[in-house]
Amino acid sequence: MxxxxxxxxxxxxxxxxxxxxxxxxxxxxxxxxxxxxxxxxxVPLWDFLLGTRWEPLLEPKSFGVLPLVVGTLKIVFGSIVIALPLGLLIATYLSEFASTRFRSTVKPVLEILAGIPTVVYGYFALTFVTPIIRTLFPDTQIFNAASAAIVVGIMILPMISSLCDDAFQALPGSLREGAYALGATQFEVAVQVILPSAAARVGAAVILALSRAIGETMAVTLAAGATPQISLGFLESIQTMTAYIVQVSLGDIPADGIEYLTCYAVGLLLFIMTLIMNIIGNHFITQTRKLHL
Amino acid sequence: MNDRLVDKQISLEARDLSISYGEKQVIQQVNMKISSHQVTAVIGPSGCGKSTLLRTINRMNDFIPTFSMEGEIIFQGRNIYGPYSDPGVIRQKIGMVFQRPNPFPKSIYKNVIWGPKINGYTGDLQELAEDALKRAALWEEVKDRLNESALRLSGGQQQRLCIARAIAMNPDVILMDEPCSALDPSATARIEDLIKELRDNYTIVIVTHNMQQAARISDQTAFLYEGDLIEYGVTKKIFTQPDKKKTEDYITGRFG
The missing domain is CATH 1.20.5 (Single alpha-helices involved in coiled-coils or other helix-helix interfaces)
Incomplete structure (x- = not known):
């Protein structure tokens, strides 16, 4: 009872x-x-979505969100360019080349990277990465997109390498055997059989990592600056959507004004972007399950 | 018993072959000569070491960290496990078909040509694919959809594709590890017919737990029991008047 x-x-x-x-x-x-x-x-929706000036705190006010979106996309693009090749190399090594013992030691260590507070990454960007970039490219501003993109790349690296490693490991051993039985080398098996067979799950990993990069806040707030602008360069200050929300939340802005409401509009857009990424990512994963791979 | 094989050309020979996984010995002192252009079946109850024996022939056991062996396997006059032997080269000459069909998630065409391509085949790949698929009795069924994914084929077709993939390498020997165990009876019958045809061009060693299958398709049969080669000889004789009591007990179904 x-x-x-x-x-x-x-x-x-x-x-x-x-x-x-x-x-x-x-x-x-x-x-x-x-x-x-x-x-x-x-503010009309189209002015918000298509406007190219984001100056909600200045007079005359302007609410074009594109500069923030461009800033965010720069970080996303830069971080994935760093994390994807590295992550694939790490995952390929761990899954196809390393001994089981090495793999079971290194994988948890790699995942510790994911546990470092993001504010530490931001600090690391500002005090370590930025000076290096400035030595290489003296024109670089103190706050710049490159430094933030690099640390966000490092931040999403464990996620990508771990998910890709899982994807490779989930492939049946018989697939590798089939390839080795044709006289293939380890490298040929990894690059020509394992990687393409796991492509959909690698895609899912990338998209989940992208959505993490879109939402990343502390590091970009600290390292990338607060200058909303549309440009192509990585060596100048930008502002991401998340960093803008931080700026407004911390500032002395009246809680009932239009300035304050911008937070919610930007937040909603951010939410929709990550939501779409997550849906696509999960779609990839379920698709591959259907293929029994 | 081996004197019966003397008139045939020998393709493979195991000399005092013992195999262990870690401390556990799974094959003891096997001596066996496998004739060219014959189908040699290895039968025995589960866990008798027949798959292990087969996988040792093309060094597929190299991937198992605890694997160790003594003795020699002689192929084309050289020890497969000799100091200068390259597993990749051996596997090009000694192909393998596995228990479950394992085509790559690529197109039918790419499945067939992948092996030759990575190993530097310089001839016409299209021709090679067609020839291999014809020899594997799959061409008529797939000739109009060579660019479709191999995963869309039926199980039996997939297994014939895996045979075509092995044939495309132009091997001397094809090892088959219970190639029909995942297939239905009609697909099994097609593969069995195919194996009998392939004998003309290749040496075939097939592991099977299905005694009837061994009786139907093989020329020579080896009976393994708990890692010992109990009896080896002409299939007809093994199945009608075996020399050893153990063999008779097994083929008459007294244990298994």
């Missing part, structure tokens, strides 16, 4: 946890939506 009662209570408690999680998410979405509607009542 008692055990059944305990079963029942545990069941309820666990269900409650699920409900709370879902509710919290819903509340966040509703709040983002509600405040954003207030914003879009004053």
């Amino acid at each position: 008692l055990s059944r009662w305990i079963d029942h209570t545990v069941h309820l408690l666990l269900a409650l946890c699920v409900v709370i999680t879902i509710l919290t998410t819903l509340v966040v979405i509703v709040l983002l939506g509600k405040e954003s509607i207030l914003f879009f009542q004053q």
